[in-house]
Amino acid sequence: MLLGQDHITEEGEFVINMGPQHPATHGVLHLKIGLDGETIKKIEPHLGYIHRSIEKMCEQLSYRQFIFTTSRMDYLSAHINNQACVLAVEKALQVEATPRAKAIRVLMAELTRLASHQLWWACMGLDLGAVTPFFYAFREREAINTIIEETCGTRLTQNYMVPGGVMMDIHPNFQKRVKEVLKQIKEKAHEYDELLTGNVIFQQRLKGVGYLSKEDAVSYGCSGPTARASGVSCDVRKLFPYDGYEQLKFDEILNTEGDSWARYLVRLGEMKQSISIIEQLIDNIPEGDFQAKTKNVIKLPKGDFYQRVETARGELGVYIVSDGGATPYRCKFRSPNFSNLSAIPKMAEGAKIGDLVAIMATVDLVIPDIDR
Amino acid sequence: MVITGVCLLAFLVVLCFFLGYMERKVAAFMEIRLGPNRVGPKGSMQIVADTVKLLFKEGLTPDGADKFLFNLAPFIVVITSMLVVAPIAYARDFQLWDINIGVLYVSSISSMAVIGILMAGWSSSNKYSLIGAMRSGAQIVSYELSIGLSLISIVILSGSLQLSEIIESQANGWWIFKGHIPVIISFVIFIIASTAEINRAPFDLTEAEQELTGGFHTEYAGMKFAMFLLSEYINLFVVSAIAATIFLGGWMPFHIGGLDAFNHIMDYIPSSIWFFGKTFLIIFIIMWFRWTFPRLRIDQLLNLEWKYLLPISMVNILLVTAMAIMGWHF
Numbered sequence: 198m199l200l201g202q203d204h205i206t207e208e209g210e211f212v213i214n215m216g217p218q219h220p221a222t223h224g225v226l227h228l229k230i231g232l233d234g235e236t237i238k239k240i241e242p243h244l245g246y247i248h249r250s251i252e253k254m255c256e257q258l259s260y261r262q263f264i265f266t267t268s269r270m271d272y273l274s275a276h277i278n279n280q281a282c283v284l285a286v287e288k289a290l291q292v293e294a295t296p297r298a299k300a301i302r303v304l305m306a307e308l309t310r311l312a313s314h315q316l317w318w319a320c321m322g323l324d325l326g327a328v329t330p331f332f333y334a335f336r337e338r339e340a341i342n343t344i345i346e347e348t349c350g351t352r353l354t355q356n357y358m359v360p361g362g363v364m365m366d367i368h369p370n371f372q373k374r375v376k377e378v379l380k381q382i383k384e385k386a387h388e389y390d391e392l393l394t395g396n397v398i399f400q401q402r403l404k405g406v407g408y409l410s411k412e413d414a415v416s417y418g419c420s421g422p423t424a425r426a427s428g429v430s431c432d433v434r435k436l437f438p439y440d441g442y443e444q445l446k447f448d449e450i451l452n453t454e455g456d457s458w459a460r461y462l463v464r465l466g467e468m469k470q471s472i473s474i475i476e477q478l479i480d481n482i483p484e485g486d487f488q489a490k491t492k493n494v495i496k497l498p499k500g501d502f503y504q505r506v507e508t509a510r511g512e513l514g515v516y517i518v519s520d521g522g523a524t525p526y527r528c529k530f531r532s533p534n535f536s537n538l539s540a541i542p543k544m545a546e547g548a549k550i551g552d553l554v555a556i557m558a559t560v561d562l563v564i565p566d567i568d569r
Numbered sequence: 570m571v572i573t574g575v576c577l578l579a580f581l582v583v584l585c586f587f588l589g590y591m592e593r594k595v596a597a598f599m600e601i602r603l604g605p606n607r608v609g610p611k612g613s614m615q616i617v618a619d620t621v622k623l624l625f626k627e628g629l630t631p632d633g634a635d636k637f638l639f640n641l642a643p644f645i646v647v648i649t650s651m652l653v654v655a656p657i658a659y660a661r662d663f664q665l666w667d668i669n670i671g672v673l674y675v676s677s678i679s680s681m682a683v684i685g686i687l688m689a690g691w692s693s694s695n696k697y698s699l700i701g702a703m704r705s706g707a708q709i710v711s712y713e714l715s716i717g718l719s720l721i722s723i724v725i726l727s728g729s730l731q732l733s734e735i736i737e738s739q740a741n742g743w744w745i746f747k748g749h750i751p752v753i754i755s756f757v758i759f760i761i762a763s764t765a766e767i768n769r770a771p772f773d774l775t776e777a778e779q780e781l782t783g784g785f786h787t788e789y790a791g792m793k794f795a796m797f798l799l800s801e802y803i804n805l806f807v808v809s810a811i812a813a814t815i816f817l818g819g820w821m822p823f824h825i826g827g828l829d830a831f832n833h834i835m836d837y838i839p840s841s842i843w844f845f846g847k848t849f850l851i852i853f854i855i856m857w858f859r860w861t862f863p864r865l866r867i868d869q870l871l872n873l874e875w876k877y878l879l880p881i882s883m884v885n886i887l888l889v890t891a892m893a894i895m896g897w898h899f
Contacts (some may be wrong), residue, residue, distance in 0.1 A: 211696065212696075213696045213697065213700075220778050220779050220782055221779040221780065234866055235700070235704075235868075245829060280664065294582055322863065323779065324779045325779070325863035326770055326773065326778075326862075326864025327770075327776065327781060327861070327862060327863040327864070328600070328860065329596075329599050329600050329860050329861055331600075332600040332601055332602060333600075333601065336601065392861070393863070396862065398771060398862055398863050398864075398865055398869075400862045401865075401866075402863060402864075402865070402866060402867060402869075430727060436578050442824050510701075518652070549866055549867060549868065550700070550780050551774075551777070551864070551866040551867065552866065554779050556781050
């Protein structure tokens with residue numbers, strides 16, 4: 198998709214194409230950049246390199262199947278994408294997941310969020326030229342993925358959610374392993390601070406770079422940590438709680454600075470909140486069934502249904518239009534990365550090439566989620 | 570003469586193999602992983618395997634490139650870095666070319682590398698390469714000033730441009746110990762500025778993989794690329810050797826003026842071990858920078874030079890001069 202006309206045609210402008218193959222775009226994002234020396238004048242995102250028509254595919258799949266196509270959208274929060282779909286289906290069927298299933302879902306979602314933010318932190322360092330943090334973050338991320346693998350069978354696209362609950366019960370070792378990993382993360386937290394957070398070069402690269410005002414964040418439809426760093430309170434877990442988030446104590450991390458450093462701090466804070474949520478739940482998983490009874494062939498009543506969740510990158514909305522059949526009549530996903538990407542040209546105005554890389558790293562784009 | 574030259578080239582290539590291996594192992598150590606461990610004992614032949622791979626790769630020249638300059642650039646870069654090696658003293662009485670303007674020679678020849686890099690970036694017909702080359706022009710020209718000024722501080726103290734005489738002047742203690750704080754400052758400035766001069770992280774803006782996909786050598790492949798790699802490691806060795814020679818006494822053992830018994834014991838350690846020990850210590854420090862620091866932005870890089878390093882080195886020169894005139898150093 199081209200965003201409007203091809204604007205970068207002025208005489209004397211130095212145009213470079215960042216992507217679709219570029220080390221810093223983390224996928225097949227294509228940014229057409231108009232430069233004046235090293236200073237960025239204009240940015241045009243060009244999309245469509247990884248469009249798989251997931252929304253159209255959903256129309257052919259039953260309500261049990263279409264959930265799992267969303268794992269391939271934002272693959273780093275695959276679990277939370279699936280959760281959005283099952284919640285939409287449950288809302289339409291007016292079925293509620295069992296308490297145990299809800300607790301497991303939240304635990305898995307927060308583990309996913311933690312792992313996703315860890316990958317973001319790893320790539321953050323990598324994008325700014327520090328290779329070492331990558332390996333430190335992956336040490337913990339791999340441990341989390343191993344826990345998820347034990348229960349769900351896969352490491353990245355878990356496909357664990359079914360309408361009414363989760364696909365199978367948690368592994369007997371689950372609680373023990375999670376506690377071990379949380380202990381490890383807390384013990385190693387100082388390494389993260391020493392490697393990046395406390396580094397002068399790192400702070401200078403981020404502070405005051407990529408400013409996004411509160412008004413702009415709202416008007417571009419930003420969500421998640423990107424918007425919260427500009428002072429927009431938009432945590433779906435707080436504002437429209439689902440799956441029992443209303444009973445948990447956690448803070449919505451807000452920052453009013455709006456620069457890259459604020460986005461960095463918000464994500465770091467969110468990792469701590471995720472840990473706190475997991476700690477509250479891990480010993481209090483209710484006993485009982487892990488799945489509520491649903492019919493084998495799910496047919497949604499006629500009408501349209503919307504459910505939003507907070508993924509690691511922002512607000513994911515699932516909109517299903519049903520004509521009463523066994524497959525969705527129309528399916529639409531509102532993905533957080535698409536809106537966050539649209540704010541990048543604004544943030545990077547007048548910045549340097551190096552700043553653009555830093556801004557993209559703090560916005561934490563996942564390209565398959567933009568294109569779907 | 571020819572045999573000496575061939576021996577030196579062979580030595581440099583072997584040295585670069587070792588530095589490549591060392592860099593991988595240091596990186597692995599910093600990054601809690603093992604590093605190369607399959608080819609040869611403890612992975613020591615990995616770099617040989619890589620070289621063989623590079624030898625057999627196609628030396629591609631892009632269609633739009635200026636073919637003459639494109640193919641000439643790697644040679645200029647590698648030749649300049651090999652020329653700088655000439656006046657280095659590896660051990661007592663083991664110096665290939667004791668030119669009487671050694672320090673001047675080193676600083677003037679090493680600044681020619683920028684021509685090769687600019688040539689590579691310009692002739693590649695790639696916009697990323699061009700940006701990388703322009704960055705490197707600004708960077709190397711700026712940081713040369715600081716390097717020059719920090720070298721001059723020792724020239725003032727020792728009263729000679731000849732490397733052998735500078736080493737002799739440290740017989741009763743290395744300059745970094747004899748010269749009080751001003752020499753320590755110029756040593757630190759030299760290390761920072763030379764890291765920038767040889768385009769290594771955190772000053773690797775000319776390559777800047779995440780920004781420019783490879784900078785000036787984006788379009789190079791095979792042996793032509795290997796030459797840039799070779800010159801990077803030779804440069805790394807050269808700046809470390811120069812720092813070791815100028816500030817840490819080169820092959821001169823650790824002497825304390827007046828303590829003859831102690832000095833005698835130190836003399837039993839071969840002078841080549843002293844030289845390579847010091848050089849590799851500095852190489853390790855520069856590698857340490859690379860694997861722990863994020864990269865600077867271009868304007869921050871130039872600010873660091875023009876607003877901090879250069880004024881500090883200018884004031885420092887005055888201090889050193891005053892110290893030399895008044896004889897305050899040991």
